[in-house]
Amino acid sequence: MKEVVGLAFRADVGVDLGTATTLVYVKGKGIVLQEPSVIALDQYTNKFLAVGEDARKMLGRTPGNIVAIRPLKDGVISDYNITERMLKYFIQKSLGRMFLKPRVIICVPSGVTEVEKRAVIEASDEAGALKTYLIEEPIAAAIGAGVDITEPNGNMIVDIGGGTTDVAVISLGGIVVSRSIKVAGDECDEAIIKYIRKKYNMMIGERSSEDLKVSIGCAYPFEEEKYMEIKGRNLLTGLPMNVEVSSTDMLEALREPVTEIVEAVHEVLERTPPELAADISNRGILMTGGGALLKGLDKLLNEKTGISANLAKNPIESVAIGTGKSLESIEFLEKSMTQGDQSRYR
């Protein structure tokens, strides 16, 4: 519900403050912003030059005085001031000028420390929030993917973002078992850079590596080999060069990070109480997050666990949609917080 105060509006906002992408959900409107979590800054004047997509285009292409920064790493804030400024920009862009301080729900990976949680709350408060609540990413992802988390049924969510993979078993609205690892889409990009450097003596940038991953990257062999030509710098001559990379190269390159993700799923399954494990076996594993779009990951998970793995309908938006839906219960959250129930939120 939007509260009208004079000519200004009080809005409630849900933010998926991701390592790779930030999404903003405004109550009553849905997702209104989806931008890369990147800002470009003039180092001498400390002035913002670009934020979001415009700044992402500058990654790896900036002259000496300009830096393009991703202020979140591995799912948590690594540069506090920049995060605060970026968040402020995204919230203002989402709400327009005529807004009063919004109530904000932000999601965080399930394994974050109290200090990391505090940093998110402070950045959001400084960015103009009236009050900030936190929600754990797997809970938000499950709600966003349409799971009724209040049922006494076990659901397994594997949320693979840019910086973190959160594996969680949820039942009766809470997390029963979980594991958060700092291996996700970004690690896959780094693994590709390393592989291309070793095999082809060629240096490629972050963006080319992500392009390779999205286009021909796979966790399970394709029926038909795929190829992509990629440009980089020859490490021996220092000159530009082109190489044709295959999907088998990608399979090799991604073996390590993908194995770590599968092992995290295994480990959570081993710790899951038998009744809930039986539910998961019947319902399957639900995959969310952009990293879950890696081709063949569902097949691999199915092969390694014996449980079917299914991609959510909107994998990249699930967390933001879930965060947004939880805005519906913000009044309840406020009440429950004063009652001291701060285990799931904040």
Ligand SMILES: Nc1ncnc2c1ncn2[C@@H]1O[C@H](COP(=O)(O)OP(=O)(O)OP(=O)(O)O)[C@@H](O)[C@H]1O
């Ligand atoms: N089609 C695709 N195939 C493989 N990976 C993809 C695809 N589309 C996006 N990704 C990857 O998904 C990742 C970003 O996912 P997402 O937006 O869910 O993460 P995030 O919420 O920003 O990160 P985190 O939750 O770790 O903070 C990036 O590493 C991106 O390269």
